[in-house]
Amino acid sequence: MAAHSHTPANPHTHANPHTHDGIDWSNRLTTFRRADELDAENRRVVARRLVRPLPETPTVVDVGSGAGGMAVALVEALAARGGGTVVLVDAVPELLDAATTAARAAAAYEPKPVHVRPVLADVATERVLDLVGPVDLVWAARVVHHLPDERAAVASLVDALASDGWLALGEGGLEPQFLPWDLGVGEPGLPHRLMAARAEWFVRMKQDIQGVVPLPVGWNVVLTDAGLLDVTAFSYLNDQPAPASSLVKEWAVEQLRWLAEVGADRLHPADRRTVARLLDPDDTAYVGARDDVYLLSASTIHLGRKP
């Protein structure tokens, strides 16, 4: 697929043919928007931290920008220190449109100019440097693990950095927890069985990526091998205890539906029946109306500086 600047509002309706993992990403837009909203304050803090060491009016790129939550945070962080440019790169037109609209809306509120440039591209087949030129910060969260050759993908991200530029790779952490162990319906322990089914799905999803190259090391090793200095990592919590906001409950319904979908053929029929009750708005066990739903997750950011 050829990369090009992309004008938002492109009416694609088909399942996405441009990524490598068989996931219909455009279908996930509402969920990503909710997750962005729930994580907005954390992302603001992270964005401010990441732009601090950058030169004046820097260029930063958000690779795999999803619904644009971090792009918005980066726009705000750049505006607070005099402006700059945020380039959004994504392979899915619907998501790129949404992220661009969100980032431009945030930029419009800022007194200092922050330019927002969307680029539609598959970063597994196109060099990020060719797409965006040398940049001061590459942010890539939860996208590299969807690419066939993760080491090659990281090398391409590092190539796109100017000297002294930073790579911030959002990968790993702790999967979100949101349900009590005993839900009062079905066998206790359903959250663990859902996570186990999801973990099996993830292995299968990775194995099914065409041309997949194993990555038998952790991200710090990948960043160091890619030639980065000062390699380190930090994690932040998203901790929203019960009784949670209606946004957390809506997110929990979506998350449970998604876990049940990806784990469907690995869950016991009795657990599938329990999930159906938990997802039924007319059932007393409905997750969207429970006061014991919460959100607890951790996200890890791996960092390295180009010499």
Ligand SMILES: C[S@@+](CC[C@H](N)C(=O)[O-])C[C@H]1O[C@@H](n2cnc3c(N)ncnc32)[C@H](O)[C@@H]1O
């Ligand atoms: C799990 S979402 C992560 C979104 C966002 N970075 C976040 O952390 O919330 C993965 C994103 O990467 C994009 N993506 C997947 N494969 C891609 C590829 N080969 N090239 C560019 N973008 C890709 C998807 O369209 C989606 O926006």
